[in-house]
Amino acid sequence: MEKQLQAAVGYLELGMLVEANDEIENLAPELKTSSAVLGVRMEIYRAAEKWSLMEVVARELWKRHQDQPVYWNHFAWAVRRAESIESANDILMDALKKFPWDALTRFNLACYACQMGQIKLAKEWVRRAIDFDPKFKLLALDDPDLEPLWDKIARIKISCEE
Numbered sequence: 001m002e003k004q005l006q007a008a009v010g011y012l013e014l015g016m017l018v019e020a021n022d023e024i025e026n027l028a029p030e031l032k033t034s035s036a037v038l039g040v041r042m043e044i045y046r047a048a049e050k051w052s053l054m055e056v057v058a059r060e061l062w063k064r065h066q067d068q069p070v071y072w073n074h075f076a077w078a079v080r081r082a083e084s085i086e087s088a089n090d091i092l093m094d095a096l097k098k099f100p101w102d103a104l105t106r107f108n109l110a111c112y113a114c115q116m117g118q119i120k121l122a123k124e125w126v127r128r129a130i131d132f133d134p135k136f137k138l139l140a141l142d143d144p145d146l147e148p149l150w151d152k153i154a155r156i157k158i159s160c161e162e
Contacts, residue, residue, distance in 0.1 A: 001031050008040050017048050035064055042074065051081035069099040073108055085112050103132035111145035123149055127156055134158040 004023045011020035021044050024037060031037060038057050045054035055078035062075035072095035080088035089112045095105045110125035126146060129136040130153075140146050140153045 001027060001034075001037075005036060005040060008044075012040065012043055012047060015047070017044055020044050035061060042078075046078075049081075051078060054078040055082040066098075069095055069102040069105055072099070073104050076108060080112070085115055088112060089116070101132060103129045103136055106132065107136050107139065110140070110149075111143060114146050114148055119148060122146065123152055126153060130156055130158065 008023035042057040058075040058078040065071040076088040076091040106129035114122035
């Protein structure tokens with residue numbers, strides 16, 4: 001299974017989605033439902049912009065891994081595209097209650113707030129994400145969801161910059 005998963009990931013990285021999917025489909029049926037395989041399948045659906053399918057897989061991974069904030073973020077990301085940004089925001093607000101220290105959740109809340117026109121709130125979320133993990137400053141300056149804030153984000157000081 002590991003060899004086929006690595007091949008699928010390699011194809012995915014090359015943008016060869018059909019080949020990536022074929023590697024997954026060639027696995028034994030009992031292996032196709034493992035979290036590792038579902039994670040690759042979710043990324044294939046993300047790359048193919050198959051939002052409803054991505055949501056189904058992301059929801060299953062989220063159910064299995066309630067203790068890991070990344071799965072809440074994947075699920076919210078899929079829901080944003082398959083349903084609505086408001087529903088995705090609700091998922092992340094619940095995630096924030098469980099993981100108040102998670103920078104990725106705060107970063108995605110910033111993206112959603114900005115896209116919903118809540119610029120002041122978005123600025124606060126992105127500032128908090130950067131406070132928890134400075135790498136989010138560069139990510140924020142490259143994320144089109146946050147474009148209205150790029151000038152303000154550029155001025156946010158990180159402790160090592162002071």
